[in-house]
Amino acid sequence: MRRPQARPNQPVPPPTPPFNAPAARKLRAALGMEPEHVAYGLRASYGLPYVTPDLVVAWERGIAVPSSPELTALAGVLWCAPRELIGRPRSLREHRVARGLAPEDVALTVGLELLAYLRMEENDEWRGTERQSAALAELLELSLRDFVTVTGRDGKLSDLLRSAVVTRWQAYVRPVGRMVSLDRRLVEVTLQELHQDYQGKMVASLTWGGTGSAEDSSHNGRDFLDRILDHFWSRVEAGTA
Known part of the structure; x- marks a missing residue:
């Protein structure tokens, strides 16, 4: 069966924001409202006649995601700011x-x-x-x-950080510092700690208890590198707290 093709002049709907379904459910419950009350508010006050209690429940269960206008209206009904209903924004x-x-x-x-x-x-x-x-x-x-x-620099920063922990971290202090506009000393300490963490995981996988393997080491190393941005920002936040 052929899939229907979009019409050439048909506008493509914008991507929906990341929706925090548990937060929506908790906010509704805190107000003592049922899904029926939320649906009625969206219909009566925000001109969304198609919203039903079932749709509200689908949003809260993560089965469906509200569009930007729907999310803004939902925030109004729940007496909260739109950002309280959004997961961690990225774009x-x-x-x-x-x-x-x-x-x-x-x-x-x-x-x-x-x-x-x-x-x-x-x-x-x-x-x-x-x-x-x-x-x-x-x-x-x-x-x-x-x-x-x-500003689209996550990819480049990830590449620099991976190279820093795998090779000589000292060579990457300046380029990382320029990219993130942080104090040079904080960058030095952070890269050194990340380098030590990565190298320590690799060595521990091979030597701990004599049961490690090259495969274990490779897996641990990949996992660390895949999350290198999280590791970096966690260290930076700890260093500036």
């Missing part, structure tokens, strides 16, 4: 939606033409100037980690 668009801002608001604040901003958001590729980047970070309340992600 530029997700951070904007989490703050309840329209694209026009962001474009005006950072000093971009609306179409230029929308193109960056659609392509998930921030190309603003240093001044515009600073304005974006302030408006969206971005942490350093979020800012690096939103």
Whole structure:
């Protein structure tokens, strides 16, 4: 059976924001509301006539995900900010939606033409100037980690960190420091600790109790490298706490 093809002029719906289903369920329960009450509020106050209690339950169980307008309306019914219903935002668009801002608001604040901003958001590729980047970070309340992600530098940072822990970490202090704008001493300490952790896992897999194997070592090493960004930011946050 052939799948129906999309019409050439039919707009493609934008991706939905990451939805925090447990948070929606807890917020509703805290208000003493049933799914029927939420559905009624969405229909009566926000002009969403198709919303049923079953759809609300599907959202809360993670079976379905509300669109951006639906999520904003749901936040209104549950008396919360949209960001309280969103999982950890990663993209530029997700951070904007989490703050309840329209694209026009962001474009005006950072000093971009609306179409230029929308193109960056659609392509998930921030190309603003240093001044515009600073304005974006302030408006969206971005942490350093979020800012690096939103500006599309996660991939390059991951590559640098993997090389640092596998080879000589000292050679990567400067490039990592430039990329994340952190104090040089903090970068040095973080890379050294990550290098020691990685090398320690590799050695321990081969020598602990005499039961290790090259396969175990390789698996542990890959797992560590796959999560290198999490390890890095955890160390940085601990070092700046």
